[in-house]
Amino acid sequence: KAGVTQTPRYLIKTRGQQVTLSCSPISGHRSVSWYQQTPGQGLQFLFEYFSETQRNKGNFPGRFSGRQFSNSRSEMNVSTLELGDSALYLCASSLPSGGGYEQYFGPGTRLTVT
Amino acid sequence: GDSVTQMEGPVTLSEEAFLTINCTYTATGYPSLFWYVQYPGEGLQLLLKATKADDKGSNKGFEATYRKETTSFHLEKGSVQVSDSAVYFCALSDSNTNAGKSTFGDGTTLTVKP
Numbered sequence: 002k003a004g005v006t007q008t009p010r011y012l013i014k015t016r017g018q019q020v021t022l023s024c025s026p027i028s029g030h031r032s033v034s035w036y037q038q039t040p041g042q043g044l045q046f047l048f049e050y051f052s053e054t055q056r057n058k059g060n061f062p063g064r065f066s067g068r069q070f071s072n073s074r075s076e077m078n079v080s081t082l083e084l085g086d087s088a089l090y091l092c093a094s095s096l097p098s099g100g101g102y103e104q105y106f107g108p109g110t111r112l113t114v115t
Numbered sequence: 116g117d118s119v120t121q122m123e124g125p126v127t128l129s130e131e132a133f134l135t136i137n138c139t140y141t142a143t144g145y146p147s148l149f150w151y152v153q154y155p156g157e158g159l160q161l162l163l164k165a166t167k168a169d170d171k172g173s174n175k176g177f178e179a180t181y182r183k184e185t186t187s188f189h190l191e192k193g194s195v196q197v198s199d200s201a202v203y204f205c206a207l208s209d210s211n212t213n214a215g216k217s218t219f220g221d222g223t224t225l226t227v228k229p
Contacts, residue, residue, distance in 0.1 A: 034217070049216055056215060093217075104217055107158050108157055
């Protein structure tokens with residue numbers, strides 16, 4: 002089974018621009034979550050989509066948005082980029098596992114804002 | 116809310132030494148517990164999991180036991196190798212409240228020297 006894929010792997014953007022990141026989950030996984038990873042803040046949850054609906058949302062400003070398509074692929078968008086948005090953005094697709102969800106991560110998109 | 120606390124790193128060990136990375140959690144429901152590993156330049160990989168109290172997760176020589184009474188899920192390995200050098204994350208997922216959202220510890224960097 003193919004793993005979670007994310008495109009692009011690397012991005013360099015200028016402050017004020019917007020960016021769209023893409024994630025293709027493992028076949029059959031309907032839940033897709035997004036995380037931001039930075040050295041200072043660690044792994045922070047952005048949002049989760051399930052069957053094209055946002056099911057959970059973290060504490061990020063409205064500049065961060067996402068969506069999920071009928072084939073479970075997901076995109077996240079960041080508008081009006083700030084220097085502090087530089088981070089590794091990780092996508093994970095999930096399967097129910099006992100009382101929670103087991104997550105499978107993609108390699109991430111490294112976003113640098115200059 | 117849910118939270119995960121990991122022992123602070125970095126941890127440096129000699130090859131064949133015994134490894135323990137402590138992890139404690141706070142959760143409102145009955146979460147599943149996970150250990151993930153991240154190698155340089157990659158996303159997170161699931162290392163092992165436990166879905167209920169007293170379960171032991173194991174993989175590649177690593178073990179962790181779900182201790183509800185002490186709210187802990189400590190990671191252990193009897194004999195580490197240089198190839199185990201990575202960042203280790205303890206995490207929980209609680210489908211009762213936040214399906215598809217995992218809460219992560221800050222990560223512990225392990226370096227194994229030959």
